[in-house]
Amino acid sequence: MEALNVISEEHRNLWRLASAIELVAGSIEQEQRVDSEFFNSVFDYLEHFVDHSHHPKEDDFLFRLLRLRSEEAGPIIDRLAADHHEAPNELATLRAQLAAATNPAAISSFVAGLKSYAATQKRHILAEEKELLPLARAALTADDWREIDSAFLANDDPLFGSKARAEYRALFHRLVSLAPDSIGLGGHRPGTFSAGDGDVLLRVRGLESAYGRIKALKGIDLEVKRGEIVALVGANGAGKTTFLRTLSGVQPMSSGQIEFDGQNIAALRADQRVRRGIGHCPEGRQVFGPLSIEDNLRLGAYTRPKDQVAADLAKIYAMFPVLQEKHKLPAGTLSGGQQQMLAIGRALMGRPKLLLLDEPSMGLAPLLVEEVFNIVKALKAQGITILLVEQNAFAALAIADRGYVMETGAVTLTGTGRQLLANDDVRVAYLGM
Ligand SMILES: Nc1ncnc2c1ncn2[C@@H]1O[C@H](COP(=O)(O)OP(=O)(O)O)[C@@H](O)[C@H]1O
Ligand SMILES: [Mg+2]
Numbered sequence: 001m002e003a004l005n006v007i008s009e010e011h012r013n014l015w016r017l018a019s020a021i022e023l024v025a026g027s028i029e030q031e032q033r034v035d036s037e038f039f040n041s042v043f044d045y046l047e048h049f050v051d052h053s054h055h056p057k058e059d060d061f062l063f064r065l066l067r068l069r070s071e072e073a074g075p076i077i078d079r080l081a082a083d084h085h086e087a088p089n090e091l092a093t094l095r096a097q098l099a100a101a102t103n104p105a106a107i108s109s110f111v112a113g114l115k116s117y118a119a120t121q122k123r124h125i126l127a128e129e130k131e132l133l134p135l136a137r138a139a140l141t142a143d144d145w146r147e148i149d150s151a152f153l154a155n156d157d158p159l160f161g162s163k164a165r166a167e168y169r170a171l172f173h174r175l176v177s178l179a180p181d182s183i184g185l186g187g188h189r190p191g192t193f194s195a196g197d198g199d200v201l202l203r204v205r206g207l208e209s210a211y212g213r214i215k216a217l218k219g220i221d222l223e224v225k226r227g228e229i230v231a232l233v234g235a236n237g238a239g240k241t242t243f244l245r246t247l248s249g250v251q252p253m254s255s256g257q258i259e260f261d262g263q264n265i266a267a268l269r270a271d272q273r274v275r276r277g278i279g280h281c282p283e284g285r286q287v288f289g290p291l292s293i294e295d296n297l298r299l300g301a302y303t304r305p306k307d308q309v310a311a312d313l314a315k316i317y318a319m320f321p322v323l324q325e326k327h328k329l330p331a332g333t334l335s336g337g338q339q340q341m342l343a344i345g346r347a348l349m350g351r352p353k354l355l356l357l358d359e360p361s362m363g364l365a366p367l368l369v370e371e372v373f374n375i376v377k378a379l380k381a382q383g384i385t386i387l388l389v390e391q392n393a394f395a396a397l398a399i400a401d402r403g404y405v406m407e408t409g410a411v412t413l414t415g416t417g418r419q420l421l422a423n424d425d426v427r428v429a430y431l432g433m
Helices: 002-031 036-069 073-100 104-139 142-153 166-178 240-248 270-276 293-299 306-319 321-325 336-348 366-381 393-399 417-422 424-430
Strands: 200-211 214-225 229-233 255-260 278-281 354-358 385-390 402-407 410-416
Touching: 002 036, 002 104, 002 142, 002 166, 036 073, 036 104, 036 142, 036 166, 073 104, 166 393, 200 240, 200 385, 214 229, 214 240, 214 385, 214 410, 229 240, 229 366, 229 393, 240 270, 240 278, 240 354, 240 385, 270 278, 278 336, 293 306, 293 336, 306 321, 306 336, 321 336, 336 354, 336 366, 366 385, 366 393, 385 393, 393 417, 402 417, 410 417, 417 424
Parallel strands: 229 385, 229 402, 278 354, 354 385
Antiparallel strands: 200 214, 200 255, 402 410
């Protein structure tokens, strides 16, 4: 029954895509402007993958065998197969509407087309998941599954798959930044942590730091406003980790100023900075493997009044149910993605106003990378300000309000996430295109 996992994963991706289409359709209505390049990529993906690869496999293997095994399945399959056969026509209509939408008068019919296409996709996915897949689970034989599974084994989704193609990477990250639905990892839910409001939360001027004689930071100027996600991107060895460690006070600074929440914190120890509201989720997660998950979380609360720890723990568990399920187990038993959730949860236990995240997506499979970025977005939605360090520049800039590019210890570029994503130098240096 491996094929069912593949199909469900494809459904989740398609659902996300449909949600993103609905969202963009809404914004086109407001802005009265259509991004053709984006839609052409989406349509190419739907045509090449969904219509030419996903659907035919279902028709040829799953549906064919299920018709033989279950009478009940016949009428449902007829309906679903009719959708599949109609799909290329619908896409052709959308392409024509997109081409016509250069004329403002034709935008509203494109928007209507998009909305109806997304709704059809969702209806189709629900019907398949709720009506057909349970039947398949019950009716198909072990031999059937062998045949179906081998057909589905070659699961090479060009957008979401593990061998995602370079030409789709930009599209993937734009979708991720648009898609509202969270998926995978045993899930997370929005929580209720929040900080106050105001203007600049962190202001760094001329920050320098060195390892012996080697200057790793050569005068960094950077600002983070309350409520922002600020991305700091740059190649390996640029000084990103050193910068975060200097902010949190575990790495000494040799000159410069750090003003946090209106106060100069340059002379404060690391634990004093935690008390002021700087939470650091370090590179490589650094959870304590032999300690239980709950004890790891409690470690994050060492600056907090004891009587408030239980309530904060409950909030973390509400956000990351998988951590509650396993709270007594050693942290080392968690998967990489779950350890990242634990590391974030541990930092949140200190009730940070500013969360420093160092490469949270490092070493994770593509879908988990996305889940981590969804968590980052959810934290922002709760009012936590975030300074996000990433080598995955595409994904980080896609969710960031603003970004800084760092090269060998200095900031070389800054702008909104969108500006940096569109910048040719950034694209060549960090986005592999
Ligand atoms: N513990 C250390 N001792 C000496 N040099 C270091 C140490 N950690 C980092 N560096 C050097 O400082 C520079 C910045 O490294 P780092 O802050 O880890 O960059 P990034 O996080 O951007 O990959 C690199 O040249 C690196 O070799
Ligand atoms: Mg680093």
